[in-house]
Amino acid sequence: MRKKLEFPFTKDKLKELRAGDEVLISGTIYTARDQAHKRLVEMIDRGEKLPFELKDSAIYYVGPSPARPGKVIGSAGPTTSYRMDTYAPVLLDLGHSVMIGKGQRSDEVKQAVVRNGAVYLAAIGGAAALIAKSIKAAEVIAFEDLGAEAVRRLEVEAFPAVVVLDTIGGDWYEEGRKSYLGEMERSAI
Amino acid sequence: MKELKAAEITEAVERLCIEANSYLGKDVKTRLSECMAAEPWPGAKSILGRIEENIAIAEKDFVPLCQDTGMACIFAEVGQEVHIVGGGLTDAINEGVRRGYTNGFLRKSVVADPIRRGNTGDNTPAHIHYEIVPGDNLKITVAPKGFGSENMSQIKMFAPAAGEEGVKDFIVDCVRSAGANPCPPIVVGVGIGGTFDRAALMAKEALLVPFDEKNPDPYYAEMEDELLEKINRLGIGPQGFGGKTTALAVKIKTFPTHIAGMPVAVNINCHVSRHREVVL
Ligand code: SF4
Numbered sequence: 001m002r003k004k005l006e007f008p009f010t011k012d013k014l015k016e017l018r019a020g021d022e023v024l025i026s027g028t029i030y031t032a033r034d035q036a037h038k039r040l041v042e043m044i045d046r047g048e049k050l051p052f053e054l055k056d057s058a059i060y061y062v063g064p065s066p067a068r069p070g071k072v073i074g075s076a077g078p079t080t081s082y083r084m085d086t087y088a089p090v091l092l093d094l095g096h097s098v099m100i101g102k103g104q105r106s107d108e109v110k111q112a113v114v115r116n117g118a119v120y121l122a123a124i125g126g127a128a129a130l131i132a133k134s135i136k137a138a139e140v141i142a143f144e145d146l147g148a149e150a151v152r153r154l155e156v157e158a159f160p161a162v163v164v165l166d167t168i169g170g171d172w173y174e175e176g177r178k179s180y181l182g183e184m185e186r187s188a189i
Numbered sequence: 190m191k192e193l194k195a196a197e198i199t200e201a202v203e204r205l206c207i208e209a210n211s212y213l214g215k216d217v218k219t220r221l222s223e224c225m226a227a228e229p230w231p232g233a234k235s236i237l238g239r240i241e242e243n244i245a246i247a248e249k250d251f252v253p254l255c256q257d258t259g260m261a262c263i264f265a266e267v268g269q270e271v272h273i274v275g276g277g278l279t280d281a282i283n284e285g286v287r288r289g290y291t292n293g294f295l296r297k298s299v300v301a302d303p304i305r306r307g308n309t310g311d312n313t314p315a316h317i318h319y320e321i322v323p324g325d326n327l328k329i330t331v332a333p334k335g336f337g338s339e340n341m342s343q344i345k346m347f348a349p350a351a352g353e354e355g356v357k358d359f360i361v362d363c364v365r366s367a368g369a370n371p372c373p374p375i376v377v378g379v380g381i382g383g384t385f386d387r388a389a390l391m392a393k394e395a396l397l398v399p400f401d402e403k404n405p406d407p408y409y410a411e412m413e414d415e416l417l418e419k420i421n422r423l424g425i426g427p428q429g430f431g432g433k434t435t436a437l438a439v440k441i442k443t444f445p446t447h448i449a450g451m452p453v454a455v456n457i458n459c460h461v462s463r464h465r466e467v468v469l
Binding site for chain 2: 020022062063064065066067068074075076077079080082102103104122124125126127128129130132133147148160162172173176177178179180181183184187
């Protein structure tokens with residue numbers, strides 16, 4: 001099913017989403033990948049104020065290519081999410097609610113998703129020129145020294161993604177594959 | 190003896206880096222549309238459609254297909270009659286990479302040290318492989334390699350007793366455990382034989398073989414077809430959401446090996462299967 005997901009990403013909206021749903025995301029999201037996650041968690045450990053409000057926030061795992069002159073951003077597809085698995089549960093437990101990336105997550109992340117009523121969405125890996133079209137504004141707000149890995153605030157419009165982990169423990173990487181194989185078996189009989 | 194100017198080589202590499210990141214080969218595009226037609230699963234078809242849309246946008250706007258514009262893997266076939274003047278060949282290639290990634294607004298993804306990290310700021314050094322060949326040409330292939338798929342690659346030193354079945358199971362298992370991570374549909378490059386390092390190199394070189402070029406050895410041609418079919422029965426599908434199209438191609442390269450060994454390397458590439466070449 002195709003659904004809309006609009007900022008702010010409050011938990012009551014996320015409850016409506018099911019693994020396998022196609023969503024179009026609009027509003028404010030933040031970017032962070034390996035190094036930025038490490039720093040965010042270190043800041044939390046030290047009790048410092050984070051560069052953005054974690055509660056009901058969406059974080060997109062991306063390190064975009066540089067913007068051409070006059071452009072908002074370069075190509076901007078998802079990076080592989082498992083590298084954020086050590087850090088994600090810490091952020092989820094503090095109210096962060098939507099993760100956007102690609103690829104399988106650890107059991108710890110899956111449990112943190114259900115425990116907190118959060119979701120994990122997958123963007124299409126490699127479709128970075130297409131995804132960039134849905135990004136209307138981009139601004140570096142922290143860790144500028146990290147270059148592509150800096151934290152950016154993005155304004156997105158109809159950003160395409162698919163729900164992988166939902167609030168009730170669904171996992172589309174498992175279910176999608178199973179339902180396809182099941183269907184193939186049935187039609188082969 | 191043919192003279193080639195280092196500056197000319199730099200210029201060619203700069204251009205190839207930029208073009209390789211925006212334009213996919215015809216073989217990849219053709220195979221994608223064939224897979225699209227043969228894909229029975231509606232969700233998978235829709236993802237393949239988005240991937241085709243992405244290719245069209247990258248081509249039209251001349252922007253990178255993927256934000257991970259990769260580590261520059263470069264294969265240089267140097268004719269033994271070529272004389273390079275005005276600088277060293279390796280320096281000339283690295284300068285081309287530096288300019289390509291800077292002037293082409295490509296992402297700089299290379300860190301100076303594997304453990305201590307620290308971005309080099311210009312995507313150098315490139316990973317360069319040289320081969321000396323007869324003649325007076327210099328052929329350069331630039332293959333930017335993303336690490337979402339590179340990280341899912343594996344190598345194993347088998348005992349010869351593992352045989353054909355052992356090799357095939359390993360390759361299919363490698364794809365199975367990679368799952369959604371390498372941005373399927375993928376390309377599977379396999380190197381069998383040689384030594385530890387030779388197997389890995391062949392696996393990467395296999396990724397450069399055009400999809401429509403049949404393996405010259407009928408035994409391996411058949412194995413490629415069989416593996417592709419097996420992999421596409423796993424059900425992983427585009428992006429791992431289920432479907433038939435898990436791999437676009439399986440390509441195998443081999444080399445004689447030692448009586449005691451059978452190295453097998455599997456190098457996985459994503460659907461953004463980039464490489465461009467020039468002959469100078
Ligand atoms: S695996 Fe390929 S398509 Fe996926 S993010 Fe990396 S370079 Fe891009």
